[in-house]
Amino acid sequence: MKKIIPHLTIVLSAMTLTFFVIDKFNEYMAFMTSEMSKTVFAALAVCAAITSVYLIADNYREEDRRERRKRKKQKQADGTDGTTDARQ
Amino acid sequence: MKRKTKRIIKTVLLDVLLFAVLINAFAYFHHVRIRSVEPVKIAEAAPASPDEPVLTPVPQAEENVPAGDPEVTAQPENTDPAEATPAPAAAAAGLLKGKYSEKFSDGIELGEDGTYRSRNIALAINTIERFDSKVHVADIYINDIQCLRTAVYSDFSKHYMSTVEMANAAGAIMATSGDHFYAHRQAGVFAVRNGLEYVAKPNEKQDICVLYYDGTMEVYSADEIDVEAIYSRKPYQIWDFGPNMLDENGHALEKYKSSVANVNPRCAIGYYEPGHYCLVNVEGRTKDSGGVTLVELGQIFEELGCASAYNLDGGKSAVMAFNGKAWSKTLSGGRDMSDIIYLKEPDRAEAEQAG
Numbered sequence: 001m002k003k004i005i006p007h008l009t010i011v012l013s014a015m016t017l018t019f020f021v022i023d024k025f026n027e028y029m030a031f032m033t034s035e036m037s038k039t040v041f042a043a044l045a046v047c048a049a050i051t052s053v054y055l056i057a058d059n060y061r062e063e064d065r066r067e068r069r070k071r072k073k074q075k076q077a078d079g080t081d082g083t084t085d086a087r088q
Numbered sequence: 089m090k091r092k093t094k095r096i097i098k099t100v101l102l103d104v105l106l107f108a109v110l111i112n113a114f115a116y117f118h119h120v121r122i123r124s125v126e127p128v129k130i131a132e133a134a135p136a137s138p139d140e141p142v143l144t145p146v147p148q149a150e151e152n153v154p155a156g157d158p159e160v161t162a163q164p165e166n167t168d169p170a171e172a173t174p175a176p177a178a179a180a181a182g183l184l185k186g187k188y189s190e191k192f193s194d195g196i197e198l199g200e201d202g203t204y205r206s207r208n209i210a211l212a213i214n215t216i217e218r219f220d221s222k223v224h225v226a227d228i229y230i231n232d233i234q235c236l237r238t239a240v241y242s243d244f245s246k247h248y249m250s251t252v253e254m255a256n257a258a259g260a261i262m263a264t265s266g267d268h269f270y271a272h273r274q275a276g277v278f279a280v281r282n283g284l285e286y287v288a289k290p291n292e293k294q295d296i297c298v299l300y301y302d303g304t305m306e307v308y309s310a311d312e313i314d315v316e317a318i319y320s321r322k323p324y325q326i327w328d329f330g331p332n333m334l335d336e337n338g339h340a341l342e343k344y345k346s347s348v349a350n351v352n353p354r355c356a357i358g359y360y361e362p363g364h365y366c367l368v369n370v371e372g373r374t375k376d377s378g379g380v381t382l383v384e385l386g387q388i389f390e391e392l393g394c395a396s397a398y399n400l401d402g403g404k405s406a407v408m409a410f411n412g413k414a415w416s417k418t419l420s421g422g423r424d425m426s427d428i429i430y431l432k433e434p435d436r437a438e439a440e441q442a443g
Contacts, residue, residue, distance in 0.1 A: 042203070
């Protein structure tokens with residue numbers, strides 16, 4: 001799911017852009033207004049929302065990881081300093 | 089790094105493949121596959137008055153017309169059917185209310201020069217040169233509104249048909265391509281054919297043309313379509329393509345809002361008064377006939393003296409047929425159409441002949 005949805009988002013975006021361009025030349029074909037097109041737009045919205053949720057979750061995880069790494073480094077740095085102090 | 093590049097290329101290729109599959113599937117279901125539409129009856133024909141001239145036998149083309157390709161047939165210098173023949177007494181009523189009775193004939197007269205006369209129909213196809221293009225003008229007088237009909241491909245076939253094929257299937261005397269409403273119905277169209285409603289979903293972008301049972305033809309701009317008012321007057325035909333060609337005084341407009349306003353082959357319908365119409369076909373995209381712009385088409389209708397006129401599907405779709413054959417030159421055989429406009433004797437005349 002996590003692997004397929006971003007690709008679907010890309011493909012549905014490409015389809016939407018294609019419809020947008022064709023619609024500029026021939027609006028009577030209703031590429032931007034037909035019921036089928038609306039289904040594509042809805043699918044794009046759902047895929048984009050899911051991809052975004054995954055991305056946001058990943059960003060949070062990444063931030064947490066960075067935070068943990070930073071704390072760990074800080075701790076290590078603090079620990080090293082403490083040892084030095086003790087020796088003194 | 090090399091592995092990473094390969095992976096990216098593979099991913100992109102797979103996405104492109106998925107895109108191609110989905111867009112083709114969309115195109116098939118969106119406008120290639122033909123979905124049938126069940127028409128709904130919305131208006132009854134006005135009952136024929138007893139003195140209406142509808143007793144004309146159906147023409148037998150093979151008996152009356154010499155063989156020959158209409159495309160190379162010499163065009164008539166004067167194809168006005170009004171001359172020489174005395175007026176039939178029966179043409180005293182109907183849409184024209186006795187006017188132009190001299191144009192009609194008691195018997196069937198079908199000429200290879202694009203003329204046809206009977207008690208109900210007087211047709212003359214004239215070919216003129218305008219704007220370096222060949223313009224076929226079918227001048228039509230009818231006493232019964234049922235003589236000016238439309239046919240939809242689904243009456244005869246599961247697939248779209250060429251104008252000539254559909255004209256022959258319908259038994260048309262002459263025919264032109266219509267508005268091809270099936271192909272753009274997903275955009276929303278307003279299509280009524282012979283009193284049957286096929287689609288009623290105006291898209292508020294296109295002008296519509298309404299032919300009423302009383303013989304009047306009116307063109308409404310997209311922003312003034314009043315569906316209830318139109319239905320209350322019993323529409324016989326509603327075409328949805330456009331744009332409107334003339335202003336309220338019968339003058340051509342200076343500019344037309346259309347994505348196909350440039351030089352093209354054309355097909356259009358004009359209206360003079362109840363019972364008197366014209367169908368115009370302009371050949372185009374050939375060496376001896378380039379086609380006309382919408383402005384030029386409007387000028388042609390102004391010169392013809394029409395009260396109103398309406399553009400139909402042109403380009404490769406624009407075909408005029410007469411007596412079972414193509415009258416205008418067609419581009420690569422023309423396009424298979426969803427509908428045509430054609431002339432035929434009224435059903436009552438056929439039924440009485442059969443009875």
